[in-house]
Amino acid sequence: MNSKLKTKNSKLSRSPVAIEREKWLRFYRQMLKIRLFEEQVNQLYLGAKMPGLAHLYIGEEAIAVGVCEALRGDDYITSTHRGHGHCLAKGAAVERMFAELLGKAPGYCRGKGGSMHIADQETGNLGANAIVAGSAGIATGAAMSAKMRGSNQIAVCFFGEGALGQGLLYEVMNMASLWKLPTLFVCENNQYNEYTHYQETTAGDLKARPEAFGIETVSIDGQDVGVVYTTALRLVGQIRQGKGPAFLICDTYRFHGHHVGDINRTYYRSKHEEEEWKSKRDPLVLLVARLKAQKLANDKALAKIEEELRREIEAGVEFALNAPYPDAAEVDQHVYA
Amino acid sequence: MKAPTQKTPQVTSAGREITFGQAINEALAEEMRRDPTVFIIGEDVAEAGTPFKVLSGLVEEFGRGRVIDSPISEAGIAGLGVGAAMTGMRPVVDIMFGDFVTLTMDQMVNQAAKIHYMSGGKLKVPMVLRTTLGATRRSAAQHSQSLHAWLSHVPGLKVVVPSTPYDAKGLLKTAIRDDNPVVFFEDKMMYQLKGPVPESEYTIPFGVADIKRAGTDITIVATSSMVQVALRAAEVLSESGISAEVIDVRSTVPLDKQTIIESANKTGRAIVVDEGYERYGVTAEIASVIAEGAFYYLDAPVKRMGAMDVPVPFSPVLEDQTVPTPELNDWCFRLARQVPSLRGGTPGADRQIDAPDVVVQAYQRYSVSGLYCIDLERRLQRKVTDNDTLGGRRWDLKLLA
Incomplete structure (x- = not known):
C-alpha cells in the first residue's frame, strides 16, 4: 500500500520514463515476493514446520500481479485454494500470511483459516476459497453490492480452469451480464484440473463459454505480466464505467504439483513438459529479460530488490515461527458474529 | 450456545389480526423502510410477489432495484447473497420451496456458515435465506419436504421456524438485523393462517422458546x-x-x-x-x-x-x-x-x-389437512365437500364442511 502511495505522489515530479520504470520494478518486486514466499512455504512443508498442505502459485505470478496492479486498493478480490499469490498481490503482509499458514494467533484469520482461507478485509480480499468456483457467487455478490451502494468498486474473481466444470460459475456469469455487475472473472488456465489435463474435462471452446453470456472475453499469455497488466487495466476501466463484466483467460502453468506433497507427477504430465515451461516461459525470467532489454533495471538494482525481499521473507518466517498459537479457548469463538 | 436470558415478549395491543403471509410481508417492508441496505432477491419475487403472493406490493414500494427477480439459479442467488452480505448489504434471498435449499448447499454450508469463523471473526455474512417447509399441499416429493434439520446441523447458521403470524413478523425482523446467516423456514400451509399482530414495532429474539x-x-x-x-x-x-x-x-x-x-x-x-x-x-x-x-x-x-x-x-x-x-x-x-x-x-x-x-374427530378439524381445507376453501370460494378430491381416509370431509 505504501509503495502504491509513493507511486502516486511521485507522478507529480517524475518523468514518464521514471514512472514507467517504477511500475515495472514494482511488478518485479511483487512477483518475486510471491515466488520467494512460495519457495519458503515449500521449505516449511518439507521441514515439517507447517501443518497440512499448501498449493503453490509458482509459475503463475504474473497473473495475480498484473491484475491486482490494475485495481484500486478498495476493489475486491476472491481467491482460490492456490491463493497466496492473490493475497500478496492485493497487499497482504508476508509475516501475517506466514503466521496464518502455521496456524498462529497473529495470522490473518487467527489461525482458523490456514493456507486455503486467507481473507483480509483491509486489502479488499474477501477470502481464498477451498471450494472450486466457490467464490464466484461471493465475487459477483460483492460486485452487486458495490453497484447498489454506488461505490464504483469492482470485484475480481480469480479461479483456475477447473472451475469451468462448476455450474455456479455459469449461474453468476449470467446474472453478472444481465445486470451489468462490475465483475472481472479471471480464469488462470494452468492446464491441469488437479491431476487431469483440462482438455480431458472441458468440451468445446473455452472462450465461447463466457461469450455465450454476452461477456467480453479476452485470452492472453498469462506469463507476460505486461500483457496481463495492460489487458486488465483496459477491462477494469470499462467495467468501472458500468459496461458490465469481463472474462480474462490467462494461459499459465503450475510449476510445482497440485500441492506441496504432489512430488511424483509423471503419471499425469511429463518432465519434458515441465522443463519446457520452466525454461522458456517462467514469468519472472521473462520479466527480467524485458527489464534488462529495455534498460529499466540492471543486475545491481534487481539484486537489491531480491535482497530486500529475502530479508522480508526471512523476517516473516521468523515472526511466524516465534508467534504464539491461539489460545485453546478461541476454538468456539467467531462461530457467530 | 449460551442459555438465553431475554424474556419472551408478549402480544400486547392485539387489536388486529393478519395472516402469516401478511406478517412476513410487513416485516420485510418495515425493515426495507428502516434500512436501505436490505434487499430481496429471488425467483418471481417482484411483480409476481412469489407463487404464494407473500411479497405482493413490495416491488411497487421499493422498486425493482431492491426487489430483484432472478434467474432460476438457487445456488447463484445464494452466492450473490453471501457476497453482498459480506460487503455492506443485507440481502434476503427467497428460495421458493424448502426442497430447493439443496441447490444452495455449498453457498450456505461451506461459505455463509463458515466465513465469519474462517476469517477469524473479521468478515460477517448478515443475510437471510427465506424458504418454506411443510407437506400436505399435494405437491409430491420435491416440493414438500421440511429440511430445517439439515441447516440446523451446521455451525454458523441460525435457523428459525415460526408458527404464528406474530412470531413470524417479530422473528423475521430479528433475522434481517442479525449479523449472521439466518435460514428462515415458513410453513407454506400456514400463509393463510390469521393471528393477532400489533401495529406497533416489535422484534422477537432468537433462542427464546x-x-x-x-x-x-x-x-x-x-x-x-x-x-x-x-x-x-x-x-x-x-x-x-x-x-x-x-x-x-x-x-x-x-x-x-x-x-x-x-x-x-x-x-x-x-x-x-x-x-x-x-x-x-x-x-x-x-x-x-x-x-x-x-x-x-x-x-x-x-x-x-x-x-x-x-x-x-x-x-x-x-x-x-x-x-x-x-x-x-x-x-x-x-x-x-x-x-x-x-x-x-x-x-x-x-x-x-x-x-x-369424538376426540379423534375433534382433533381432525385442526389437522394439517384441515389447514389445507381452509386454503382450498379460499380458492373454491365455498366449503369443501366430500366430492372434492382431497383424499385421505383419515380425513372425514363431512367434519370439515
Missing part, C-alpha cells in the same frame, strides 16, 4: 407447522382432563434448551413433534436435550414424532400418513385412555373414555 399453552401433565415440544397441531392436540387432551404444555422452540438454532428442560422437569412426560424427517432429525435432537436435562424427572420415555421416513408421496391417501399429525392424533387418543395411570393411579387400570371418536 415460547410457551404457547401452559400445562402440568405433559410437555409437547413443537416446531413451525406442528405447533398449531400440538395446540389442537392439547385442546383435545384437555377435554379428557389432561393438561398439556405446548412449547414452541421458534428457532432450532439457537435452541432454548432451558425452557424445554424446565417444562419436562415439571410435567415428567414429553413428546416432540416436528415435520422434518424423523430419522436423525429435529425431534431426535430435542429428545436428547430432554433426556439429558430432565432424565431424573421423567415418568416415561420421551416420544418423538417426525415425518415418516419416506419421500413425500403425491396421493393424498399416502401423503397424509407421512406427516406426524395422524400419529399425534392416535397418540392423544391412547393417552386419553390412560388418564388414571397418568394421574398416578394403578397401572393397568386404564379406563375407556366415553367417546374416543
Whole structure:
C-alpha cells in the first residue's frame, strides 16, 4: 500500500520514463515476493514446520500481479485454494500470511483459516476459497453490492480452469451480464484440473463459454505480466464505467504439483513438459529479460530488490515461527458474529 | 450456545389480526423502510410477489432495484447473497420451496456458515435465506419436504421456524438485523393462517422458546407447522382432563434448551413433534436435550414424532400418513385412555373414555389437512365437500364442511 502511495505522489515530479520504470520494478518486486514466499512455504512443508498442505502459485505470478496492479486498493478480490499469490498481490503482509499458514494467533484469520482461507478485509480480499468456483457467487455478490451502494468498486474473481466444470460459475456469469455487475472473472488456465489435463474435462471452446453470456472475453499469455497488466487495466476501466463484466483467460502453468506433497507427477504430465515451461516461459525470467532489454533495471538494482525481499521473507518466517498459537479457548469463538 | 436470558415478549395491543403471509410481508417492508441496505432477491419475487403472493406490493414500494427477480439459479442467488452480505448489504434471498435449499448447499454450508469463523471473526455474512417447509399441499416429493434439520446441523447458521403470524413478523425482523446467516423456514400451509399482530414495532429474539399453552401433565415440544397441531392436540387432551404444555422452540438454532428442560422437569412426560424427517432429525435432537436435562424427572420415555421416513408421496391417501399429525392424533387418543395411570393411579387400570371418536374427530378439524381445507376453501370460494378430491381416509370431509 505504501509503495502504491509513493507511486502516486511521485507522478507529480517524475518523468514518464521514471514512472514507467517504477511500475515495472514494482511488478518485479511483487512477483518475486510471491515466488520467494512460495519457495519458503515449500521449505516449511518439507521441514515439517507447517501443518497440512499448501498449493503453490509458482509459475503463475504474473497473473495475480498484473491484475491486482490494475485495481484500486478498495476493489475486491476472491481467491482460490492456490491463493497466496492473490493475497500478496492485493497487499497482504508476508509475516501475517506466514503466521496464518502455521496456524498462529497473529495470522490473518487467527489461525482458523490456514493456507486455503486467507481473507483480509483491509486489502479488499474477501477470502481464498477451498471450494472450486466457490467464490464466484461471493465475487459477483460483492460486485452487486458495490453497484447498489454506488461505490464504483469492482470485484475480481480469480479461479483456475477447473472451475469451468462448476455450474455456479455459469449461474453468476449470467446474472453478472444481465445486470451489468462490475465483475472481472479471471480464469488462470494452468492446464491441469488437479491431476487431469483440462482438455480431458472441458468440451468445446473455452472462450465461447463466457461469450455465450454476452461477456467480453479476452485470452492472453498469462506469463507476460505486461500483457496481463495492460489487458486488465483496459477491462477494469470499462467495467468501472458500468459496461458490465469481463472474462480474462490467462494461459499459465503450475510449476510445482497440485500441492506441496504432489512430488511424483509423471503419471499425469511429463518432465519434458515441465522443463519446457520452466525454461522458456517462467514469468519472472521473462520479466527480467524485458527489464534488462529495455534498460529499466540492471543486475545491481534487481539484486537489491531480491535482497530486500529475502530479508522480508526471512523476517516473516521468523515472526511466524516465534508467534504464539491461539489460545485453546478461541476454538468456539467467531462461530457467530 | 449460551442459555438465553431475554424474556419472551408478549402480544400486547392485539387489536388486529393478519395472516402469516401478511406478517412476513410487513416485516420485510418495515425493515426495507428502516434500512436501505436490505434487499430481496429471488425467483418471481417482484411483480409476481412469489407463487404464494407473500411479497405482493413490495416491488411497487421499493422498486425493482431492491426487489430483484432472478434467474432460476438457487445456488447463484445464494452466492450473490453471501457476497453482498459480506460487503455492506443485507440481502434476503427467497428460495421458493424448502426442497430447493439443496441447490444452495455449498453457498450456505461451506461459505455463509463458515466465513465469519474462517476469517477469524473479521468478515460477517448478515443475510437471510427465506424458504418454506411443510407437506400436505399435494405437491409430491420435491416440493414438500421440511429440511430445517439439515441447516440446523451446521455451525454458523441460525435457523428459525415460526408458527404464528406474530412470531413470524417479530422473528423475521430479528433475522434481517442479525449479523449472521439466518435460514428462515415458513410453513407454506400456514400463509393463510390469521393471528393477532400489533401495529406497533416489535422484534422477537432468537433462542427464546415460547410457551404457547401452559400445562402440568405433559410437555409437547413443537416446531413451525406442528405447533398449531400440538395446540389442537392439547385442546383435545384437555377435554379428557389432561393438561398439556405446548412449547414452541421458534428457532432450532439457537435452541432454548432451558425452557424445554424446565417444562419436562415439571410435567415428567414429553413428546416432540416436528415435520422434518424423523430419522436423525429435529425431534431426535430435542429428545436428547430432554433426556439429558430432565432424565431424573421423567415418568416415561420421551416420544418423538417426525415425518415418516419416506419421500413425500403425491396421493393424498399416502401423503397424509407421512406427516406426524395422524400419529399425534392416535397418540392423544391412547393417552386419553390412560388418564388414571397418568394421574398416578394403578397401572393397568386404564379406563375407556366415553367417546374416543369424538376426540379423534375433534382433533381432525385442526389437522394439517384441515389447514389445507381452509386454503382450498379460499380458492373454491365455498366449503369443501366430500366430492372434492382431497383424499385421505383419515380425513372425514363431512367434519370439515
